[in-house]
Amino acid sequence: MTDHVVRTLTDDELRASQDLFRATLHVKPLTDDQWPSVRASLQPARSLGVHEVDSGALIGTARSFDSAITVPGGGDVPLGAVTSVGVRADCTRRGVLTELMHAQLREFADRGLVAAGLHASESAIYGRFGYGIATRARDYTVDVRRAKVRQDAPAGGRVNIENLDSAMERWAAAYPAMATRPGMLARPDEWWAGLRSHLAREEGPVTAVTHEGTGGVDGFAVYSVDRPRPGSATLNLIEMQAAGPEAFCGVWRYLLSVDLVHEVTASVRPLDDPLELLLTDPRAVSTTGQFDDLWVRLVDVPAALAMRTYDGEPVVLEVTDPVLPGNEGCYRLGPDGAVRTDQPAELQLSVDTLAMIHLGAWRPSQLVDTGRVRETAPGAAERADRLLSTATPPWCGTFF
């Protein structure tokens, strides 16, 4: 018998659950001023809590919001975006997170969500629940004095500074047309409310810029500037989306022209962000980190496999999934789609490893080389490499 129970939290328990989560991250509780905007970012009935039976105290929490993820071929797969996961520090390592994760995955499956996604605070936590690294990202800095945009770089449209609140409404309307790369997420209203409350906590002023091309809004960015002393200002790019090369280049041309700024830092950008190639001196850009971005858990494996496209010779995968055993079995993937099959397995892998290849972040043959995938038919991994490859590396680009 366990000494705690998991259940969906009621509205009047949400603030306590957010404060519990913040405490696990060593952050102060919400103030009365902060709470309304945080409340606006929470979807109803999507917060789970674990209470101790004896004391009734809340000791663990996890929440989610309903979203969708773009997969290769352009389809949108319904996804539960998991966040605010925390267990009170004096109650860790006795299975509270495990119960939360299992309850949440059951709830997602019951509601027909095909996948779950999260950004992990530590990379050792979520693999055991079937999550795998499905997108990667990099941070970079730009030395503004060296960064001159090439004359042949794409041009067109214009950048305007806007009021943040009105800009966000226009961005929310334009964003779906930009979320075409595998790994990008749909952003419900609550996500935009969360961005607003996140930006309100920035110490310095926050600037919103919109790029308008011939068809209207096709890019946007939000940044803050640190200026610890005269002559030394860093522009921190908090968010940037662009529908195409003109918008990408237009926004960067603007960012590199802001007076008094000697350095721009950009976080969690796509691995193939082409800024270096737009500059006369590509070394003006320095990658400062490359890391796991979105972790995905395929909740309904047959649906997730069927909802993306494949290009190349078919291959048969055998999937193991101790947490959701209904996913286990062999699947034949090919240009005609993905279906369960009785054919013998050519590659064997666990469900967390499947998430690593589903959007194209890793090549199956790389994973054979590291022991994560077992090849039972010679040449199958190379066939799978071609079948699952994508034109661009997947990227999430949405923080939550």
Ligand SMILES: CC(=O)SCCNC(=O)CCNC(=O)[C@H](O)C(C)(C)COP(=O)(O)OP(=O)(O)OC[C@H]1O[C@@H](n2cnc3c(N)ncnc32)[C@H](O)[C@@H]1OP(=O)(O)O
């Ligand atoms: C999506 C997000 O919100 S990311 C934010 C996650 N939250 C945090 O990082 C806040 C601080 N940390 C915590 O609140 C907790 O330590 C949690 C949530 C990470 C883990 O909660 P717990 O209740 O201790 O996890 P639980 O007891 O279910 O552990 C399950 C297994 O994972 C392991 N594990 C749990 N956390 C970690 C960790 N940080 N590093 C390595 N292993 C871990 C446990 O050892 C256990 O393994 P075992 O079964 O082999 O012993």
